[in-house]
Structures are given as C-alpha cells and as structure tokens.
Amino acid sequence: MVEIAAIIPEKIMSCSCFGASNVKRRSHPPVDVDGESSNPLDNIKHFSYNVIRSATDDFHPRNKLGRGGFGTVYKGTLKNGRQVAVKTLSTGSKQGVREFLTEINTISNVKHPNLVELIGCCVQEPNRILVYEYVENNSLDNALLSQKNKNIRLDWSIRSTICMGTARGLAFLHEELVPHIVHRDIKASNILLDKDFNPKIGDFGLAKLFPDNITHISTRIAGTTGYLAPEYALGGQLTMKADVYSFGVLILEIICGRSSSKENWGGMQKFLLEWAWQLHEEGRLLELVDPELGEFPEDEVIRYMKVAFFCTQAAASRRPLMSQVVDMLSRKTKLNEKQLTAPGFFQDSGGISGEPSKKSSTESSSFQISSAADASFTQVTPR
Numbered sequence: 277m278v279e280i281a282a283i284i285p286e287k288i289m290s291c292s293c294f295g296a297s298n299v300k301r302r303s304h305p306p307v308d309v310d311g312e313s314s315n316p317l318d319n320i321k322h323f324s325y326n327v328i329r330s331a332t333d334d335f336h337p338r339n340k341l342g343r344g345g346f347g348t349v350y351k352g353t354l355k356n357g358r359q360v361a362v363k364t365l366s367t368g369s370k371q372g373v374r375e376f377l378t379e380i381n382t383i384s385n386v387k388h389p390n391l392v393e394l395i396g397c398c399v400q401e402p403n404r405i406l407v408y409e410y411v412e413n414n415s416l417d418n419a420l421l422s423q424k425n426k427n428i429r430l431d432w433s434i435r436s437t438i439c440m441g442t443a444r445g446l447a448f449l450h451e452e453l454v455p456h457i458v459h460r461d462i463k464a465s466n467i468l469l470d471k472d473f474n475p476k477i478g479d480f481g482l483a484k485l486f487p488d489n490i491t492h493i494s495t496r497i498a499g500t501t502g503y504l505a506p507e508y509a510l511g512g513q514l515t516m517k518a519d520v521y522s523f524g525v526l527i528l529e530i531i532c533g534r535s536s537s538k539e540n541w542g543g544m545q546k547f548l549l550e551w552a553w554q555l556h557e558e559g560r561l562l563e564l565v566d567p568e569l570g571e572f573p574e575d576e577v578i579r580y581m582k583v584a585f586f587c588t589q590a591a592a593s594r595r596p597l598m599s600q601v602v603d604m605l606s607r608k609t610k611l612n613e614k615q616l617t618a619p620g621f622f623q624d625s626g627g628i629s630g631e632p633s634k635k636s637s638t639e640s641s642s643f644q645i646s647s648a649a650d651a652s653f654t655q656v657t658p659r
Contacts, residue, residue: 321395335350339351346366416438416530442462450516450597460514505592520597525588528581529548532566553618
C-alpha cells in the first residue's frame with residue numbers, strides 16, 4: 277500500500293475540477309497578435325502550429341535543447357519576445373483531442389517554484405506540442421554530468437540547493453497535490469536549472485498521456501537503468517517510492533559529479549549506488565566526492581549521502597516519503613542509522629547478493645537486495 281503523508285488542507289491544490297465538458301470543438305482556434313488564443317478549457321494557452329514553427333525557426337537543429345522519452349525539445353522565441361521551451365511529443369499518445377486537452381489543462385494548473393511551468397500547447401493533427409517556460413541553464417545533466425560543460429562549476433551551496441529544491445518539488449507532487457503524481461522518470465536530464473541554478477522538475481504528469489510501455493521503453497533507451505527501483509524495473513510495481521529511489525541515486529550523482537550508469541565504479545563493473553555502499557561499509561564515503569567541488573562541509577555531505585541510502589533501500593516500505601526526505605536533508609530529523617540496510621541495485625552480470633529475486637520475462641539484469649526483514653521506514657528520531 278502506498279504511504280501518503282498527512283495533507284494540510286490549505287496546501288491542497290485541486291486539479292480534478294476541469295471537466296471535459298468545457299472543451300469547445302474548434303479545429304483551428306482564433307489566434308491573437310502574439311500567436312496565442314483563448315483556452316477552450318481554463319488556463320492553457322493555444323498556439324497554432326505555424327506560430328510554433330516560426331518561434332523555433334522551423335525546428336532548426338541549432339535550437340534543439342535535447343531529447344527525452346516523451347519527445348524533442350527546442351528553444352523558441354515568441355513574437356512578443358518571450359523565450360520558451362517547445363516539446364514536440366512523440367506519437368505514442370492514443371488519446372483524442374478532448375482527453376489530451378483535459379490532461380494538459382490539469383498539468384498547467386500545477387504550480388510550484390521547483391516545477392517547470394507549462395505555458396501552453398499546440399494540438400493540430402497529428403501534432404501534439406507543449407510550450408514550457410524557458411529555463412536558462414538547461415538540465416542538471418548538461419550542467420554537471422556532461423563532459424561538454426566542465427567549465428560550469430557548481431559549489432556545494434548550489435548542489436545542496438538543487439538537492440533540496442528537487443526534494444521539495446517531489447514532495448509537492450507526491451503528497452500535497454490532489455490527485456498525486458508519480459513522476460516515473462526522475463533523473464538529471466529532467467531536472468532543469470534556472471539562471472540562479474535553482475532546480476525545476478520537468479516532464480511531470482506526462483506519463484498519463486502515454487501507454488505504460490512508452491515510459492519503460494524510453495527509460496531503457498535513455499540508459500538510465502541506474503535510476504530504476506528494483507520493484508519497478510523487474511515487477512512493474514510503480515508507486516511514489518520508485519521516485520524516492522531515483523532521487524536517492526540523483527543525490528549521489530550531484531555529489532560525485534558523474535553519471536550513475538556510465539562509469540565502471542571502483543574499476544569494476546559496478547553502478548554508482550553499489551560502489552557508494554561499498555565505500556560506506558569501508559568508511560571511505562568521502563572518496564566519492566567530486567574533486568571539482570572545492571571546499572565543502574564534510575559532515576553535511578556525508579549526511580546527504582546517507583539520506584541517499586535511505587531513499588534507495590531495497591524494500592520500498594523502508595524508504596522515506598519525500599516530505600521526510602526534506603526534513604532529513606534540512607537537519608529537522610536525526611538519522612537513525614541503525615535502521616539502514618543495503619540498498620537495492622542492478623548488476624549487469626554476476627550473482628545476486630542477499631535474497632534471490634524474481635526476474636520478469638523481459639528483464640535479464642539482477643539486483644542486489646537487503647536480507648533484512650521487510651519493515652516500515654526507519655523510526656526517525658527528532659532532534
């Protein structure tokens with residue numbers, strides 16, 4: 277059963293009141309001087325396909341910002357001078373226009389400082405295009421993990437802010453928003469950074485627009501196996517705790533400055549999480565820290581890494597809620613490290629440590645799982 281923290285009523289943002297009956301059936305809505313039209317639902321702006329083409333210079337390659345599981349993203353400039361990010365969605369969505377607009381309208385009403393704002397959309401057959409706010413420093417993957425941008429130096433103050441902001445954004449999606457949203461694909465390329473390097477989570481809510489297998493396929497193609505919770509990758513068990521697991525891996529990436537799945541950690545065929553846990557057991561956790569980080573508070577960095585281990589516990593029920601993670605990172609909660617057991621992680625080859633696991637018919641990898649009994653998340657001790 278998915279654990280849901282108590283919700284404070286005044287913090288709830290209702291997203292279920294936008295019915296499909298409000299859709300006005302127009303194949304080509306009127307466009308104003310800026311290329312925007314009034315919304316047939318509530319808050320979402322409509323852009324014509326020609327306006328999108330003009331803004332992106334006909335989707336010119338030089339304006340391409342990146343490509344993800346749901347589609348390609350381009351930088352665009354509207355006639356009023358506003359810069360935007362244009363995501364051309366893949367053709368995997370099976371929904372009709374009315375259903376698509378209803379879902380998009382719901383997403384457009386989700387507002388939080390650590391979530392990318394959806395401005396509008398273009399729905400002209402066969403095109404499905406989303407228009408987002410433009411985030412100046414691209415993705416965390418581009419700023420920190422890519423070898424092309426090693427000239428960008430992120431000190432510990434910025435990295436800790438990225439961790440905390442991302443945690444707050446996820447806590448909002450999981451626990452304050454109604455209905456709750458499970459992201460499914462938390463990773464560095466989906467964490468965008470504004471001009472001050474504050475994090476904004478992108479692509480939230482898009483999984484509902486696509487069949488379940490689309491997210492699985494895109495995750496494999498993106499090479500992000502290192503982010504996947506064992507119960508999700510092997511058994512298809514998707515809960516908010518799968519996002520918590522991915523966030524734990526993300527913390528370790530932010531601290532070490534390298535991708536979780538593209539390195540042979542420790543000179544062996546190991547993923548980042550596996551290597552980090554070995555260093556923890558050997559009392560050498562600080563060896564994981566990015567040499568480019570410069571000066572940093574050792575106790576705080578170690579604390580963040582231990583929070584990452586809590587997030588990546590093999591049994592989903594042992595992982596904290598994201599609201600608890602926020603408290604753990606902000607020192608509002610003392611970590612009860614006696615409850616910490618080995619994380620669950622994938623191995624491309626070799627045996628399985630701990631209890632045996634069931635493999636799905638489509639998954640050849642194995643994962644290491646703690647042999648500790650399945651129990652509730654650690655009894656945290658307040659300071």
